[in-house]
Amino acid sequence: MAHVLLPTDFSDNALNAALYALRLFGDEGNTFTVVHSYGLTLNESGEPLPVMDPVASIATEQTAEFIARVRTALPGRKPVMNTACGPGGLVDVISALREEEPRPDLIVMGTQGASGLEATLLGSHTADVIRHTHLPVLAIPERTRYRVPGRIVLADDGGPVDKAMLKVLLDIARWSRSEVMIVGTTDQETTTDQGSTASTYDLLLGGIPHTHQYLSGDNLHDALNDLADQSDADLVALPHRPRGLFQHLFQNSPATKLVMHTHVPMLVLRATNG
Numbered sequence: 001m002a003h004v005l006l007p008t009d010f011s012d013n014a015l016n017a018a019l020y021a022l023r024l025f026g027d028e029g030n031t032f033t034v035v036h037s038y039g040l041t042l043n044e045s046g047e048p049l050p051v052m053d054p055v056a057s058i059a060t061e062q063t064a065e066f067i068a069r070v071r072t073a074l075p076g077r078k079p080v081m082n083t084a085c086g087p088g089g090l091v092d093v094i095s096a097l098r099e100e101e102p103r104p105d106l107i108v109m110g111t112q113g114a115s116g117l118e119a120t121l122l123g124s125h126t127a128d129v130i131r132h133t134h135l136p137v138l139a140i141p142e143r144t145r146y147r148v149p150g151r152i153v154l155a156d157d158g159g160p161v162d163k164a165m166l167k168v169l170l171d172i173a174r175w176s177r178s179e180v181m182i183v184g185t186t187d188q189e190t191t192t193d194q195g196s197t198a199s200t201y202d203l204l205l206g207g208i209p210h211t212h213q214y215l216s217g218d219n220l221h222d223a224l225n226d227l228a229d230q231s232d233a234d235l236v237a238l239p240h241r242p243r244g245l246f247q248h249l250f251q252n253s254p255a256t257k258l259v260m261h262t263h264v265p266m267l268v269l270r271a272t273n274g
Helices: 012-025 053-073 090-095 124-132 163-176 186-190 194-205 220-230
Strands: 003-007 031-038 080-087 106-111 120-122 137-141 151-155 179-185 210-215 235-240 258-260 266-270
Touching: 003 012, 003 090, 012 031, 012 053, 012 106, 012 137, 012 163, 031 053, 031 090, 053 080, 080 090, 090 124, 106 124, 124 137, 151 163, 151 220, 163 194, 163 235, 163 266, 179 194, 179 220, 194 210, 210 220
Parallel strands: 003 031, 003 106, 031 080, 106 137, 151 179, 151 235, 179 210, 235 266
Antiparallel strands: 120 258, 137 266
């Protein structure tokens, strides 16, 4: 059972991400909550003014209409879908759901960017959610067409891993019968504890088919993308830690955006020490 949060701005991109999530997780035993945040009006002192009832009412109506679009696109499916609308930033609304029952397990949201094979830019909302929420995030590039994940590339940053961090990945791999390709660096391959790290993955993945690969070169971002293309990966997963090998993928840029792959969905795992 999973509780999946689906942030929406009511765009086609958000709809595509929601449909991807429902197709990936399915109806049985799962709960989906559509999340929408609406802005606060500030006074001259920068303090928020009370939210007007019509604003909240319109947001609630638009969220209900979005859910209706989801159901129309998936005839015959009857997923459990709730709504969570609130004022302020998206991260604030998501954080307020932290203690809700059932507790959220994952955020699935769309990203916008370049088409084709060009590098894409995740929007600032997605970047904020990845940096500032406690949940794993599955980012779905615009126009991504769902297919059952057959191969998942898991970027190993050399940090500690455990079952809690990999839970969402393990669930997806089991449901879809995916192969997991664990990708480290040549530096990791030559370290003395590399064997124990590989053994940890072997233990956690159990019967899930998996292999170990190693990348070299200074630009790990491009190398990871190339490997995802060459291996026909359906999903790229990587941990998000305050300090780690892939930290540079999540640092602030002048545009407050995150550079990542164009057409392969990206699962950002929450490290237990992150």
